[in-house]
Amino acid sequence: MEPVLELRNVTKSFGGLRVTADVSFSVAPGSISAIIGPNGAGKTTLFNQITGYLKPDGGKILFQGKDITNLSTREIVTLGMARAFQVTSFFPEETVLDNVRVACLSQMNKTRNLLKSVSVFNEATDQAFKILESIGLQNVADRAGFELAHGDQKLLDIGIALALQPKALLLDEPTSGMSPEERLLTRNLIKRLWKEFSLTLIFIEHDMDTVFGIAQTVRVLQMGRLLAEGSPEEIRRNPEVITAYLGEEVL
Ligand SMILES: Nc1ncnc2c1ncn2[C@@H]1O[C@H](COP(=O)(O)OP(=O)(O)O)[C@@H](O)[C@H]1O
Ligand SMILES: [Mg+2]
Structure with missing residues (x-):
């Protein structure tokens, strides 16, 4: 099946700092997936590039097979991609x-x-x-x-x-600042909305119960680089991911 969203070597620097470094991945249509990683890893900046708020310095972004790398946010929304922000x-x-x-x-x-x-x-x-x-x-x-x-x-x-x-919905830290009870409700809500609206849903999240509870695929960013990509089980067991981000407690 053709990916709904495809990133090819997406690269972005601010000043001398490489915030997105050669990031490539494909998102399957109708899937639900998470992007995790330490603060400052470049997660929001990646969303900003996918949704046209920032232009990559290099690489390509395709949405439903169409090159959207240089389209405006408005044009990208019209094609069927919507987003909720880290800050409301x-x-x-x-x-x-x-x-x-x-x-x-x-x-x-x-x-x-x-x-x-x-x-x-x-x-x-x-x-x-x-x-x-x-x-x-x-x-x-x-x-x-x-x-x-x-x-x-x-x-x-x-x-x-x-x-x-939207066909694709991007959520930046949907449960941030919530109580544990609210997080649980929101996690169930996101999963329900994903099904009810037949979305391809990608969310950035720090709450590992949410990530491992509802994502089919997890991608890990570290210092702008895609460190790992896999099923929740693969990511939980990945030694590099444990060292860089997860620590031991989620094992
Ligand atoms: N507009 C900007 N100008 C300069 N630096 C930025 C800008 N936006 C983000 N950054 C820097 O890029 C890095 C990644 O930020 P961000 O994408 O917000 O990380 P995350 O969402 O993973 O916490 C940080 O070092 C941040 O300070
Ligand atoms: Mg962020």
Whole structure:
């Protein structure tokens, strides 16, 4: 099967520092996979390049067989790739519903001329409510984004990304800052969304229960380099990964 996403020797430096060093991997369509590695390993920078926020200095990125290396973020979103950020990025003063509804409208706007239509607004509202139900935020639909608990704010960002009807969804540390209970709920939620929306899902994560609990494939970045790639079992047992990142406790 053709990979949905393919990186070929992706390289990026800031000043003299190589933040992404010749990273190559292929992501199978419909898969769920994790990227792990120490702080500063280049995980977010890699996402920034995949989603067009940064241009690689060298290498190629293909999405569904198409070269997206030099496309804008907007063009990449239009092709079907959405992302939730390590730091949440919704409109804090707007309601939860409006945040998701605006994203639904913008997605609908790509395919239709909306300007005149009230029914389109209603359709966007319905879609937004469906998404809020999927992520469990339907009861706080009328609250302003900033009023939500931290964990719910992270979920709202995922909801906004889902409104773009992506084929591929990238999540940067979806459980960061959450309590253990919230992390467990979010882990189950991510797995459910992956199935419900038939996504190819790639997430960056430090919580190893989440990584080893739901990822089919784990990729390890260290100092910008792809140190290892494999099944959760292979990664857990990989001596280089244990030395560089995992330590002994996860064994
Ligand atoms: N815009 C930037 N300009 C300069 N250095 C950056 C920039 N963004 C990230 N870096 C550096 O790149 C390295 C990798 O950062 P990052 O991708 O955020 O790591 P991770 O997400 O794995 O913790 C860090 O050393 C960071 O300081
Ligand atoms: Mg990061």
